[in-house]
Amino acid sequence: MIKYIIHAEVPFLQFEDHYLQPWIDTMQPTFIVKGRHTIHSDCFKKFEDLKKELHTELQSLDSRVCLTSDIWTASQNLGYMAITAQYVDAEFKIKKKIISFKVLEYPHSGFAIEEETMRCLTEWGLRCSAHILNILVQDGMTVIHTAIKKIRELLKHIDSSVSRLPMFNSLAKGMGLASKSGIYLDIPTRWNSTFQMLREALKYKAVLNSYAPKIF
Known part of the structure; x- marks a missing residue:
């Protein structure tokens, strides 16, 4: 009955209906219909039992x-x-x-x-191997957290105005580096995006060092 209730999504309130027990009596007089609170508890007990079975299956x-x-x-x-x-x-x-x-x-x-x-x-x-790797790398990056934050804020400053990128590109061209069509900013919770941001920043390290004193 519990399996049927769950599968058919029968409301618990239906078991308070005064016509239910008389109808059941016509088929099986010895079966006593339980109240909605008991049915509710039995359904959740079934849920917990199924959850334990699934947990065991996933672990094996x-x-x-x-x-x-x-x-x-x-x-x-x-x-x-x-x-x-x-x-x-x-x-x-x-x-x-x-x-x-x-x-x-x-x-x-x-x-x-x-x-x-x-x-x-x-x-x-x-x-989750990806999450574990992310935790390991994030933990390792704490030693350079201050440097990463400074680089991120500087890149945000350049990216926040269309007039600042031409100034950045002008400095890059003067140092023999290619112009950029946009600034790559990381997502702090994803280590691979931070790595990509730092790799780009390292490539344009001289440009950033020259650009920063003009602004800050």
Whole structure:
């Protein structure tokens, strides 16, 4: 009955209907319909049991788990994020399970999405090599955090006005370097974008050193 209630999405309030028990009596008089609070508790108990079974299955997998996410806003302007796990089980069958469905904190930035994804992975005991690598690199970059911040702020200053890039390019041309059509800025939570920003900054180090005293 609980499986049917969950699958058919039967409202718990239906079990308070006065006509339900008399109808059940015509088929099986010894079956007593429980109240909505008991049905509610039984459904959540079933959910917890299924969650434990899925957790055990995911921990024993030899295959990888692929994740997809979906984000949307409800009519109450609340953001929701669902995460779906897809994998091949021991019997070589493709499985698709929703492992997270939660309110997403505003603003729905890349950082907020990453945080919710990491909470989900931690809850299910799944490891994400990209996230682990990001943590390691971010931790290593703390020793040059001040320098990275200065470079980022300088590049933001150049990028914040269309009149500043020609000035930057003029200095670059005078030093035999190619002009740039735009300034690359990193996303602080993504180490590879910070690496790319620093690589570009190192290439134009002399230009930046010459440009900075003119502004600051």
